Amino acid sequence: MIQHVSSKKSVMSRAYRLVKPYEVVDTVIEHELADWMVVVEPLMGSICHADMRYYSGNRRPEALQKKLPMALIHEGIGTVVQTETAHLPVGQRVVIVPNIPGSLIQGIEPEECCPACRNKEENYCYHGQFLGSGVDGIAQSRLVIPAGCAIPVPDEVPNEIAVLLELCTVSYQALAHVAEQLQHSKIVVFGDGPVGYLAAAILHHVFHVSKDRLLVFGVVPDKLAQFDFATCELVQEYDFTEGNTHDIALDCTGGRFSENAINQAIDILRPGGHLILMGVTEERVPINTRDVLEKGITMRGSSRSSRSDFYPVLSAMKDPSFQRTLGKLLPEQSTNIASAEDFDKAMENAVSHLTWQKTILHFHWS
């Protein structure tokens, strides 16, 4: 009897998988390798709040149960180690796009995939996968991703800057919908954390919003002092009663701060204004819908970018002044990761010592 041997190739990967909150194990997993995929060895990653919420179990129990065990991390860069794609030779440095549309997973045209892909909104693809959220993320030695989700990094952009690209594209995606208004509007950002900092940085360096049109509200003077390209105010000292002064507002606070920020944003927005929600909260947030109605405010949520958002931001990253701005988010030293224990320790440290700067992981695979 002739046995049919599958022609599909596979790749073994060493993964640091979170099995339950605060527990990471070293595992070997197997990936299928289709012709349109490339194999990437992760070089650097950065820890996102989403990773921390999984690690510390700060997600709804159903979500945790469904998604674990899983390797975390969706912000990262790597080196191509196996490829059939001409423009991605072995050794090529790439940024990893974690939001993988179904069309690229199956090797079909976007039109054949789903209504979102047909509508050119592949970040909302019905059949997509997101690394480190439902499928194994970047904390593994061999990542198999479609060639379209590996973006070559220009020589002018150093690793430490490129590793911040995914986070930048989330702001870019949110802002691209109001790109035209950004040229003349007054814009306000709520939040002095990394999300607010990057959103403001993108507004300034990518959309060229000048300091006099860009207002940032924060709580901590030391954090606000970093925003030297924006006008800054302490939110607790600002008088919101005047209102109607700004055209576009971004909530980059999240958690228990969202309620105040969103309602203050509704106060400060002019009629016809736009409110962009980027702060993540697991709780419902009571908001002043009366004024949303009265002012005709448009609200839009955004948390995931797609491939097309990576190119314009990566190109802007060649600019040394943008690099200096981004550099302030980098720690003095990156954290070396050579084992599951190292990874576990880095995650525990990140959740127990929340810092303004990002935690940058430098992977060493043996």
Ligand SMILES: [Zn+2]
């Ligand atoms: Zn993230």
Ligand SMILES: [Zn+2]
């Ligand atoms: Zn789709």
